[in-house]
Amino acid sequence: MKVEYIDPFVQAAFEVIAQVTGDQPTRGPLSLRDKSFTTQQVTIVVGVTGPVEGQALYGMSIVTASKIAAAMLQQEVVILDALATSAISELGNMITAHATARLAKSGIVCDITPPSVLRGMNVEVSTFIPALVVPVLTQFGKMEINVSLAEVAAVTLKAA
Amino acid sequence: MSKRILLVDDALFMRTTLRKILEGAQYEIAGEAENGQDAVEKYRSLKPDLVLMDITMPVMDGLEAARTIRAEDPNAAIVMCTALGQQNLVVEALKAGARDYIVKPFEPSRVLEGVGKALAA
Numbered sequence: 655m656k657v658e659y660i661d662p663f664v665q666a667a668f669e670v671i672a673q674v675t676g677d678q679p680t681r682g683p684l685s686l687r688d689k690s691f692t693t694q695q696v697t698i699v700v701g702v703t704g705p706v707e708g709q710a711l712y713g714m715s716i717v718t719a720s721k722i723a724a725a726m727l728q729q730e731v732v733i734l735d736a737l738a739t740s741a742i743s744e745l746g747n748m749i750t751a752h753a754t755a756r757l758a759k760s761g762i763v764c765d766i767t768p769p770s771v772l773r774g775m776n777v778e779v780s781t782f783i784p785a786l787v788v789p790v791l792t793q794f795g796k797m798e799i800n801v802s803l804a805e806v807a808a809v810t811l812k813a814a
Numbered sequence: 815m816s817k818r819i820l821l822v823d824d825a826l827f828m829r830t831t832l833r834k835i836l837e838g839a840q841y842e843i844a845g846e847a848e849n850g851q852d853a854v855e856k857y858r859s860l861k862p863d864l865v866l867m868d869i870t871m872p873v874m875d876g877l878e879a880a881r882t883i884r885a886e887d888p889n890a891a892i893v894m895c896t897a898l899g900q901q902n903l904v905v906e907a908l909k910a911g912a913r914d915y916i917v918k919p920f921e922p923s924r925v926l927e928g929v930g931k932a933l934a935a
Contacts, residue, residue, distance in 0.1 A: 673919040726827065740827035744897075747825070747870065748918050751897030758900040766898070768824055768872050 698746030850874030
């Protein structure tokens with residue numbers, strides 16, 4: 655996976671989190687994983703399709719997810735119910751959409767799939783594509799961005 | 815009489831947020847749909863004054879739903895409201911008959927501006 659694919663996601667996360675919560679996040683160090691996985695409690699998964707495809711995963715603790723959802727809903731969130739989960743899911747959708755808009759400006763025009771949310775510790779999603787990981791640090795806690803993207807020809811070759 | 819709006823978005827959070835904004839501005843929510851197919855069916859039965867439509871949805875996306883609704887009712891007022899801001903999609907949405915294109919996340923004022931102008935057009 656090309657390192658330049660992750661930066662649009664980090665920039666998009668900064669932009670969207672600032673808009674929906676008012677927070678100004680910072681980023682932690684970049685790392686690489688052989689498999690796209692997260693050990694966090696709540697994970698939003700959004701697929702990317704087109705000339706570059708794969709997925710973006712946003713992992714966080716339940717506490718962080720609840721705090722972000724509360725900021726988005728502008729109301730207290732005691733449990734991560736359907737509405738709060740939908741808010742977190744939409745956050746992943748908006749970040750991925752804004753990231754693909756940034757990729758489109760570089761000539762890579764992709765579409766995204768509707769988001770899904772995984773709950774539970776040690777959730778592991780295996781892909782053929784290694785994931786680049788960047789922690790985004792917010793006032794609500796850490797959100798880990800995992801991006802596994804590759805050009806379609808490369809994916810086909812590896813899968814064959 | 816207040817104008818009636820059909821909200822179409824697969825995200826409960828987004829439908830709830832839009833409902834608050836629009837009801838706060840004295841619009842009536844005619845109904846809600848979670849995907850494009852549902853939107854087409856509800857448009858036929860509810861006959862709203864305007865459809866506020868997401869693009870990325872399961873079953874049928876918002877662009878196809880907009881084309882289907884406009885094919886049946888060429889005067890249908892549709893405003894797209896999506897996180898996807900690529901130029902090619904904006905063009906495609908306008909070709910499908912959308913009167914405006916709102917990018918999420920949005921300020922409430924942007925939603926009211928888009929809906930107001932689309933209803934006045």
